[in-house]
Amino acid sequence: MGTEKDPQFVKFRGIVKKYGDVTAVAKMDLDIPEGALVTLLGPSGCGKTTLLRMLAGLEEPTEGDIIVNGNRINDTPIHKRNLGMIFQNYALFPHKSIFDNVAFGLKYRSVSRDQIREKVKHALEVVRLPGVENRKPAQLSGGQQQRIALARAIVIEPDVLLMDEPLSALDENLREDMRREIDNLQRMLGVTTIFVTHDQREALSMSDKIVVMRDGLKLQEGDPETVYNKPANHFVADFLGHSNFLPGEVVGQDDENVRVRIETGDVLLARHRGSWKQGDAVELVVRAQRFEAHRQSHFQPTEGMNSFAGRIKDKSYMGGEVSYFIELPSGREIHVISMMRTRTYDYGDEVSVQVAPYHCHLIGREPEE
Ligand SMILES: Nc1ncnc2c1ncn2[C@@H]1O[C@H](COP(=O)(O)OP(=O)(O)O)[C@@H](O)[C@H]1O
Numbered sequence: 001m002g003t004e005k006d007p008q009f010v011k012f013r014g015i016v017k018k019y020g021d022v023t024a025v026a027k028m029d030l031d032i033p034e035g036a037l038v039t040l041l042g043p044s045g046c047g048k049t050t051l052l053r054m055l056a057g058l059e060e061p062t063e064g065d066i067i068v069n070g071n072r073i074n075d076t077p078i079h080k081r082n083l084g085m086i087f088q089n090y091a092l093f094p095h096k097s098i099f100d101n102v103a104f105g106l107k108y109r110s111v112s113r114d115q116i117r118e119k120v121k122h123a124l125e126v127v128r129l130p131g132v133e134n135r136k137p138a139q140l141s142g143g144q145q146q147r148i149a150l151a152r153a154i155v156i157e158p159d160v161l162l163m164d165e166p167l168s169a170l171d172e173n174l175r176e177d178m179r180r181e182i183d184n185l186q187r188m189l190g191v192t193t194i195f196v197t198h199d200q201r202e203a204l205s206m207s208d209k210i211v212v213m214r215d216g217l218k219l220q221e222g223d224p225e226t227v228y229n230k231p232a233n234h235f236v237a238d239f240l241g242h243s244n245f246l247p248g249e250v251v252g253q254d255d256e257n258v259r260v261r262i263e264t265g266d267v268l269l270a271r272h273r274g275s276w277k278q279g280d281a282v283e284l285v286v287r288a289q290r291f292e293a294h295r296q297s298h299f300q301p302t303e304g305m306n307s308f309a310g311r312i313k314d315k316s317y318m319g320g321e322v323s324y325f326i327e328l329p330s331g332r333e334i335h336v337i338s339m340m341r342t343r344t345y346d347y348g349d350e351v352s353v354q355v356a357p358y359h360c361h362l363i364g365r366e367p368e369e
């Protein structure tokens, strides 16, 4: 018999969680590869926390199996699961010293006092706060307290690190620093990590894999580039990045591109990904950064590029870039984010909008909700 190791360290199989009539998690199948940082991304209420709590043993699944390192753990009590957990509110014990806070997770393990001292010291070094053992949480900043929570989670050398929106209590700048720090630390330790967030930038910047969720369902999973550039549906495209949606109909295709007639009557080319046939109702998804606006009077379309006419309806200056809302002859508005280069446009300017077929992604049009 082969003893090949399953690269999937954590597996959710057919997991359902119901609270009365509310289905918090619906038939979830999910694999977490060993050593990876996987992000659960989705709006509030989509079931992210519930999924983590079931893995942690704080909730029981209504149906399904949870497997860690080859073992079904549904019936394993919390303290035997060896998981490190960090939550939004760091939940340090305010009256205990930092030492006692970090050592807390070791309390119920057979670890000698000397070993505890050594492990706490090491964990504080890892989170780059050496020597704070005797302080109280209130004597540390918010960011430092969050690092203590991190030290407490890793001191037990967990099989899996669970982080539930750990950065949302921090302010913007600090959040960015902590995000990089968690990312580096996770890679250094190589610990399998599930990171929950509703912030797409957090998810895109640190994940090996992103799982986009809505209403207790997994809508798409993949590495950040795939999920961002090849969204499977409207919700995912809308949730990640500034997306424009142009409804249209497939009118033809060749090996490279699909031809789509949009509401204005213009026929645009979209790079072939997936299988489409003539007459399909589709949406053409284009990121706001991918459109280029050109002054109409001077404009010569570039060979192989899509172009169509519009008029500047609104603009806002955002420092490094300008955000335009451009009205098409059909009345639909598109959002264009332009890096400040040579010129800017004003209200009422007639423009030609250009976009490469490569940056046009097709998804099926869903019935109106
Ligand atoms: N203890 C509970 N009792 C009843 N409903 C709950 C409970 N916990 C979560 N829910 C419901 O389950 C759904 C998913 O919640 P949650 O997992 O907290 O979502 P998220 O973490 O993605 O914001 C929500 O509709 C929420 O109201």
Ligand SMILES: [Mg+2]
Pocket (backbone or CB within 6 Å): 045, 048, 049, 050, 164
């Ligand atoms: Mg939550």
